[in-house]
Amino acid sequence: MNLSCLEIQNRQRRKYTMNNKEDRKAFKRLVEALEMFREAGGDSHVEIQTVLSYLYIVLDEGTADNGLNVKDVAERLGSSTATGSRNCTLLSTGFRGAKKKGMGFIELFEDPQCRIKKIITLTKKGIAFKQRLLLVFES
Secondary structure (H helix, E strand, C coil), X not given: XXXXXXXXXHHHHHHCCCCCHHHXXXXXXXXXXXXXXXXXXXXXXXXXXXXXXXXXXXXXCCCCCCCCEHHXXXXXXXXXXXXXXXXXXXXXXXXXXXXXXXXXXXXXXXXXXXCCCEEEEECHHHHHHHHHHHHHHHC
């Protein structure tokens, strides 16, 4: 049996096409959640590292003994502390004097045991956004 290139390509395409309705639904939810992040960023471009930072913060909310800090976020991202700090700044108030405002999802507090560390907590806006995200995945 000799198959043409076109027939082989069509078979491969069908093999990787999402026919399962549940899979399509799951991916649609993911897209909707990512769109929510884009909307929350306003005119600013929200990078995937910033999205992941928020999700790591939400996942660890209330589980860390002294609270999650910027270094913890950086480690979860597999990046430098500077990158973790930049993402946390974007999730909080943003950079001073910059046109790009922060998202207002988190607050950073000085760790009373180590003043150089910043403890992360969700703001009311961050908690409300988490609730909206949960609704996307519950539907």
